[in-house]
Amino acid sequence: MEAMDGEVRLVGTTRKAYVDPRLRELRLKETRSVARLMHRVAHDYPQDKPLFRAAYMLVIIADHLNAIIAGLGDYPDGPGKPLEGTDWGGLPIDATKAKRATLCIRAGRALGLLAMGQRDKCLAECEAVAELLGKGV
Numbered sequence: 001m002e003a004m005d006g007e008v009r010l011v012g013t014t015r016k017a018y019v020d021p022r023l024r025e026l027r028l029k030e031t032r033s034v035a036r037l038m039h040r041v042a043h044d045y046p047q048d049k050p051l052f053r054a055a056y057m058l059v060i061i062a063d064h065l066n067a068i069i070a071g072l073g074d075y076p077d078g079p080g081k082p083l084e085g086t087d088w089g090g091l092p093i094d095a096t097k098a099k100r101a102t103l104c105i106r107a108g109r110a111l112g113l114l115a116m117g118q119r120d121k122c123l124a125e126c127e128a129v130a131e132l133l134g135k136g137v
Helices: 021-029 032-044 049-070 093-115 119-134
Strands: 002-005 008-011
Touching (some): 032 049, 049 093, 049 119
Antiparallel strands (some): 002 008
């Protein structure tokens, strides 16, 4: 799944739940810094597998959070489905939005580091936020 933001191609995961048009809109509006970071890494560092993997992990987390917020998460039907307005852990959707905001801020910081040529610090930032938000997402 991809969308365009001017000259920047915004990427996303290809899982069936994530092809919904609502997610394209969320990528364009809410998780633009994550998509821009991924685009920059893919364009300027195509052979740097650790950096690519770390940036792509942020894309996956962003799409996952967007899916929860849009109500398209990987929820089972019937018993066990979360209550309206909560994720499957029982947290309010506002908490998921706060996680997404943290992700976008940190992705913007990583993008800034990359723009300054600080590849190692960018990688560390991506890995730190992936570890922080990858737990319990």
